[in-house]
Amino acid sequence: xxxxxxxxxxxxxxxxxxxxxxxxxxxxxxxxxxxxxxxxxxxxxxxxxxxxxxxxxxxxxxxxxxxxxxxxxxxxxxxxxxxxxxxxxxxxxxxxxxxxxxxxxxxxxxxxxxxxxxxxxxxxxxxxxxxxxxxxxxxxxxxxxxxxxxxxxxxxxxxxxxxxxxxxxxxxxxxxxxxxxxxxxxxxxxxxxxxxxxxxxxxxxxxxxxxxxxxxxxxxxx
Numbered sequence: 269x270x271x272x273x274x275x276x277x278x279x280x281x282x283x284x285x286x287x288x289x290x291x292x293x294x295x296x297x298x299x300x301x302x303x304x305x306x307x308x309x310x311x312x313x314x315x316x317x318x319x320x321x322x323x324x325x326x327x328x329x330x331x332x333x334x335x336x337x338x339x340x341x342x343x344x345x346x347x348x349x350x351x352x353x354x355x356x357x358x359x360x361x362x363x364x365x366x367x368x369x370x371x372x373x374x375x376x377x378x379x380x381x382x383x384x385x386x387x388x389x390x391x392x393x394x395x396x397x398x399x400x401x402x403x404x405x406x407x408x409x410x411x412x413x414x415x416x417x418x419x420x421x422x423x424x425x426x427x428x429x430x431x432x433x434x435x436x437x438x439x440x441x442x443x444x445x446x447x448x449x450x451x452x453x454x455x456x457x458x459x460x461x462x463x464x465x466x467x468x469x470x471x472x473x474x475x476x477x478x479x480x481x482x483x484x485x486x487x488x489x490x
Contacts, residue, residue: 308325310322310325339487340478341478341485342477343485345374345476345485346473347373347474347483348369348370348374348471348472349370349474350471351369351370351469352469352470352471353366353468354470356468356469357465358460358465358466365469368458369458369469370483372456372458373486374449374473375451375452381396381397392437393437393438395474395475396473397434397472398471398473399470400432400469400471401432401433401469402431403431404424404467405422405425405463405464405465406463408420408423425460426457427457427459427460427467428456429451429458430451430454431458434449
């Protein structure tokens with residue numbers, strides 16, 4: 269039964285092993301790196317720019333769980349940390365809006381940036397990315413008289429991640445392109461506006477890990 273697990277109604281049993289010898293008669297459970305390397309096998313099921321699915325074979329459940337926790341809390345990413353709201357006349361409160369913006373995943377290689385120093389409010393080209401979100405909703409003067417669809421009645425009524433424009437700091441425009449620095453998805457809804465309502469916001473992205481905040485977790489968003 270050492271090679272089998274039991275799938276019960278409410279739990280999976282016998283998925284663990286022992287870390288010391290003598291737990292089972294006739295078996296040596298002493299951990300060995302050489303045996304670990306021989307048994308470990310990783311099969312990539314799916315791989316794309318935004319997603320990776322793989323199977324870990326020949327490994328104890330506790331070790332697989334350790335890898336899962338590392339992916340959740342120790343792999344760095346870039347996320348929105350500072351939100352400077354100059355104007356927000358939407359129905360969303362400033363605090364809620366800042367929280368929604370912070371959870372938008374940013375497509376950028378975090379290895380290209382340093383961690384921002386504690387107490388540094390401005391940031392530099394080495395540790396900060398800046399985005400600008402400026403949208404104003406207006407009426408569509410050419411809308412049909414019997415129109416009820418907001419897409420026909422209004423202009424710029426849906427504020428999405430596509431409206432976030434990257435503003436290079438220092439020499440960032442020479443090092444990176446706008447295609448490589450952007451939100452992961454363009455259709456993430458931020459707010460819905462009506463004529464006269466507008467947003468004017470500056471965003472600062474910094475490097476962090478999921479242990480500090482869930483928004484930095486590369487597998488904890490979407």
